[in-house]
Amino acid sequence: MAATMPRVTRWPAVRVFEHHVMVYRRTWRGSIVTSFLSPVLFLSAMGLGLGTLVDANNPGGIAGVTYLVFLAPGLLASSAMQTAAFESTYPIMSGMVWMKTYEAMVTSPIAPRSVVFGQLAWVATRLTIVASVFLGVMFAFGAATFPSALIAVPFAVLTGLAFAAPIQAFSATQKNDTNFNAIFRFGITPLFIFSGTFFPVTQLPIYLQPIAWLTPLYHGVALSRGAALGTLDLPTALIHIGVLIAFIAIGIAASLVTFRRRLVS
Amino acid sequence: MLLRLFPIIPFGSRRAGRLVERNVWVYRHGWLIIFSGFFEPLFYLLGIGFGLGKLVGSVNGLTYAQFVAPALLATAAMNGAIYDSTFNMFFKLKFAKTYDAVLSTPLGVGDIAVGEVAWALIRGTLYSLGFMVVIFMLGLALSPWALLAVPAAMLIGFAAAAIGTSCTTFIRKWQDFDMVFVVTLPLFLFSATFFPITAYPDAIRILVEFTPLYRGVHLIRGLTTGQIEPMLLVDCLYLIVLGLIGLAIVSRRLKFLLLK
Amino acid sequence: MPNEPRPALIHARALTKRFGEMTAVDAIDFDVAPGEAFGFLGPNGAGKTSTMRMIGCVSPRSGGTLEVLGMDPDHDGPAIRARLGVIPQQDTLDMELTVQENLWIYARYFDLSYAEARERSKELLEFVQLQDRAKDEVQNLSGGMKRRLTIARGLINEPDLMLLDEPTTGLDPQARHLLWDRLYRLKQRGVTLVLTTHFMDEAEQLCDRLVVMDKATIVAQGSPRQLIERYATREVLELRFPQGVQETLNGKLDGLADRIEHLPDRLLLYTPDGDAAAAAVHDRGLAPESVLVRRSTLEDVFLRLTGRTLIE
Numbered sequence: 001m002a003a004t005m006p007r008v009t010r011w012p013a014v015r016v017f018e019h020h021v022m023v024y025r026r027t028w029r030g031s032i033v034t035s036f037l038s039p040v041l042f043l044s045a046m047g048l049g050l051g052t053l054v055d056a057n058n059p060g061g062i063a064g065v066t067y068l069v070f071l072a073p074g075l076l077a078s079s080a081m082q083t084a085a086f087e088s089t090y091p092i093m094s095g096m097v098w099m100k101t102y103e104a105m106v107t108s109p110i111a112p113r114s115v116v117f118g119q120l121a122w123v124a125t126r127l128t129i130v131a132s133v134f135l136g137v138m139f140a141f142g143a144a145t146f147p148s149a150l151i152a153v154p155f156a157v158l159t160g161l162a163f164a165a166p167i168q169a170f171s172a173t174q175k176n177d178t179n180f181n182a183i184f185r186f187g188i189t190p191l192f193i194f195s196g197t198f199f200p201v202t203q204l205p206i207y208l209q210p211i212a213w214l215t216p217l218y219h220g221v222a223l224s225r226g227a228a229l230g231t232l233d234l235p236t237a238l239i240h241i242g243v244l245i246a247f248i249a250i251g252i253a254a255s256l257v258t259f260r261r262r263l264v265s
Numbered sequence: 266m267l268l269r270l271f272p273i274i275p276f277g278s279r280r281a282g283r284l285v286e287r288n289v290w291v292y293r294h295g296w297l298i299i300f301s302g303f304f305e306p307l308f309y310l311l312g313i314g315f316g317l318g319k320l321v322g323s324v325n326g327l328t329y330a331q332f333v334a335p336a337l338l339a340t341a342a343m344n345g346a347i348y349d350s351t352f353n354m355f356f357k358l359k360f361a362k363t364y365d366a367v368l369s370t371p372l373g374v375g376d377i378a379v380g381e382v383a384w385a386l387i388r389g390t391l392y393s394l395g396f397m398v399v400i401f402m403l404g405l406a407l408s409p410w411a412l413l414a415v416p417a418a419m420l421i422g423f424a425a426a427a428i429g430t431s432c433t434t435f436i437r438k439w440q441d442f443d444m445v446f447v448v449t450l451p452l453f454l455f456s457a458t459f460f461p462i463t464a465y466p467d468a469i470r471i472l473v474e475f476t477p478l479y480r481g482v483h484l485i486r487g488l489t490t491g492q493i494e495p496m497l498l499v500d501c502l503y504l505i506v507l508g509l510i511g512l513a514i515v516s517r518r519l520k521f522l523l524l525k
Numbered sequence: 526m527p528n529e530p531r532p533a534l535i536h537a538r539a540l541t542k543r544f545g546e547m548t549a550v551d552a553i554d555f556d557v558a559p560g561e562a563f564g565f566l567g568p569n570g571a572g573k574t575s576t577m578r579m580i581g582c583v584s585p586r587s588g589g590t591l592e593v594l595g596m597d598p599d600h601d602g603p604a605i606r607a608r609l610g611v612i613p614q615q616d617t618l619d620m621e622l623t624v625q626e627n628l629w630i631y632a633r634y635f636d637l638s639y640a641e642a643r644e645r646s647k648e649l650l651e652f653v654q655l656q657d658r659a660k661d662e663v664q665n666l667s668g669g670m671k672r673r674l675t676i677a678r679g680l681i682n683e684p685d686l687m688l689l690d691e692p693t694t695g696l697d698p699q700a701r702h703l704l705w706d707r708l709y710r711l712k713q714r715g716v717t718l719v720l721t722t723h724f725m726d727e728a729e730q731l732c733d734r735l736v737v738m739d740k741a742t743i744v745a746q747g748s749p750r751q752l753i754e755r756y757a758t759r760e761v762l763e764l765r766f767p768q769g770v771q772e773t774l775n776g777k778l779d780g781l782a783d784r785i786e787h788l789p790d791r792l793l794l795y796t797p798d799g800d801a802a803a804a805a806v807h808d809r810g811l812a813p814e815s816v817l818v819r820r821s822t823l824e825d826v827f828l829r830l831t832g833r834t835l836i837e
Contacts, residue, residue, distance in 0.1 A: 030443030037447060045454035049464050050321070057322035067320070176664070178295050185301040193312030203316050280603075280636075287630045291621045362617040368583045369611035370634035370682075371603040524583055525544070 009109040016105060016118020017125075024126075035130045038079060039137040046198070047071050047143065063200060065229060072143035073228035074197035076134045076152060077159050077220035083130045084160035085167055085188050087123045089180045092171035095119075096262055103263065112260040116168075116252065123164045124157055131156035144228040152227040159220025162244040165251020172258040191217045196225075219243045280372050284380025285387065287367075299388065303395045306341040310334055310399070313459070325461055327407075327490065334405040335414065335486040336458040338396050342389050342418040343425040343478055344449065349385040350429030351445050355436055364523055374523060378515040382426045382508075389422030390415065400489065408491025417488060420504040421481035427511025428477075434518035452478040457486075477507055532595065534559050534686055534717050535580060539589035542575045549575040551741035552589060559685075562708075562718040564728045564735035566823070568831050571738040573721040574614060577690050580719065581611050594685065607635060610684030610716075614691050616671045618663045624674055625650065625659040628681055635682040642681075649677040653707060669700030676707060687711065689720035693727060705730055725823040739831040749823055756829050757821035758783050760799035764806065764813040765791045774811070781805050795821070 047068035054067040062070040095102035138144040195217040219240040226232030318329030357363040456478035484500035533556040542550040550572040557563045565573040578584035582602040632642035653673035693701040736746040782794035796802040799818030
């Protein structure tokens with residue numbers, strides 16, 4: 001009778017991940033160029049160009065280092081955030097509405113929860129690529145010490161996932177992409193500018209600072225900067241990591257609900 | 266002679282306004298998107314101009330916010346026009362087939378080209394007006410000439426929309442938009458936006474001086490800081506010529522794409 | 526001169542369209558008279574849509590003459606389009622707008638005032654039975670509703686000539702019949718209809734006259750009845766044999782029909798009298814699994830003229 005037993009897909013989330021890899025094999029060229037070019041351009045313009053002005057005005061450095069060295073790890077965490085936010089908005093809309101690839105998946109033995117985990121595994125992979133390229137550029141600019149700064153890569157991945165999980169949960173509830181603009185304009189862009197990437201959060205008005213502490217990017221920047229500068233101590237690191245993991249956990253729980261509601265109803 | 270080079274200007278006259286009407290209708294549903302576009306340069310002004318500005322100190326005798334505000338206006342004008350004329354237009358061209366529907370009415374290709382560029386311009390002007398109000402309120406405008414910064418930003422928007430639209434007509438798939446990013450990001454970062462052009466070695470400085478956004482930043486910064494000089498007219502001329510070249514390419518390419 | 530025929534709304538001679546090396550439309554001649562429903566029939570890739578686009582003034586012709594409403598599409602595009610109603614193969618509605626806004630802005634493209642636009646769109650929404658959905662967003666409509674809205678949109682300028690490219694492809698039977706009914710009423714009002722289709726029943730229902738296109742040329746033209754008389758017999762006898770038997774019939778059916786067509790799953794015998802032919806089959810000792818006598822349709826004409834190979 002074994003021959004007639006229906007075969008249930010093993011490791012369904014891995015199959016979802018495979019789908020993303022297969023698509024990326026067609027589209028990676030442009031994204032590799034931008035993930036390399038973006039840190040090179042930002043570090044030379046803001047780190048070197050603007051940095052000359054900042055350093056001349058602050059002989060003691062920012063947090064004790066040159067502006068380039070201060071800025072680079074912050075940008076690393078920010079670019080993880082931006083990559084994650086992008087990968088968790090438009091591609092989700094495509095899977096649910098535009099191309100309905102997720103709908104196609106759940107007509108096979110793959111369940112919505114596997115779509116959630118496969119998607120997150122894919123975002124983590126993308127984040128690893130982006131963060132590694134970014135760190136490579138930082139080494140080339142002399143903005144981080146090899147090899148101790150390598151720990152910044154998993155920190156960046158964690159930062160990105162802390163955005164990806166909640167945002168994809170939200171994206172799965174949307175019918176079209178109009179609200180994504182709001183996420184980027186009122187969420188991602190202000191975080192990019194105010195969460196300690198370009199200047200220490202202590203520069204903000206005192207009443208805004210607690211708000212910054214609540215955002216995942218603040219903790220991501222703190223971890224990434226601590227790793228690059230070698231100033232991280234274990235207890236603070238654990239607190240930052242804990243906050244990020246909390247965001248990821250809540251995001252996954254919400255995604256499991258919203259993906260199921262959207263795909264099986 | 267000029268009419269022969271740019272035949273669409275008399276061609277796409279009154280009817281082009283209908284396409285603008287269409288976009289107004291569409292955006293009545295998504296007014297929040299338009300409204301939100303105003304905040305992006307504002308965040309940059311507060312964060313970079315004032316927050317980071319404390320670390321930078323003064324630049325060429327200006328506070329950093331005074332220095333960076335006109336550049337942010339110029340880049341906002343460019344980015345807004347580019348976004349509308351690339352992503353949005355590509356969607357209408359390839360997926361929504363909006364223009365195929367338009368072309369089965371008395372409207373022609375020239376009307377589409379002029380209408381879309383005009384719409385991008387109107388949107389950009391709204392943003393520029395809003396941003397200029399903020400600049401005046403924060404005391405970052407040092408001269409009454411700053412009032413002219415709005416029409417100057419319109420020129421930047423016109424050039425960017427025309428060039429953006431003409432690039433869109435060459436785009437085949439979404440991934441090609443990485444190229445838009447590859448062009449606009451360096452313009453954004455290196456057009457004397459965040460630091461003065463004197464920071465560059467001579468060879469690079471001359472190169473930057475030939476780029477469109479630098480001309481735009483130079484023009485608006487001249488107006489808001491009251492450093493009026495003949496070079497500002499060259500800036501205007503540069504942007505106008507660029508825009509007209511873009512328009513000519515657009516109408517030719519659209520004819521090729523839509524009237525097969 | 527009262528006996529002179531009314532001038533044709535569309536007049537084409539040696540009309541040709543080339544895309545590079547490929548000839549999509551190869552020197553075709555046709556005329557469409559005012560008030561008639563004229564159909565282009567043909568398999569995919571036969572050149573129907575290219576012809577429609579040339580008539581719609583969105584595709585410059587590569588050769589020949591073409592007059593639409595007495596004007597030349599090359600020079601008078603906007604003036605011609607002002608009097609056309611176009612229903613494209615794929616709906617090109619503005620998905621971001623509501624149903625009535627789609628009609629309003631389209632009316633504006635034709636220079637109607639907002640007052641006119643409102644009034645006309647109200648009438649047209651009733652005509653296509655969408656009055657209850659006027660304020661809905663288009664993306665929430667069903668396929669049939671979208672199609673009806675596209676028809677209403679094409680009528681907003683009260684066109685003299687409607688171009689319909691596969692108007693009912695992809696619709697369910699109810700939606701198709703509703704559309705046919707609306708198109709028939711338009712015809713009664715004197716609107717000239719030009720349509721392409723590959724549904725034979727649609728062509729028989731709607732068209733006074735049609736041309737069959739294949740491989741960029743016109744292979745036949747006439748009324749549906751004329752075409753059936755010319756290219757098919759009055760009746761068709763369909764025979765289905767048990768698996769494997771059909772191949773062993775060589776010659777056993779000779780002389781029973783004007784023409785015999787071998788399909789993979791059945792035989793078609795074209796004959797003036799199907800019942801007589803069926804009796805003759807039994808007389809020869811053959812025992813088909815099923816026997817069906819039916820009247821010839823345009824489908825028989827179409828398949829005879831354009832062949833049975835799948836064209837993509």
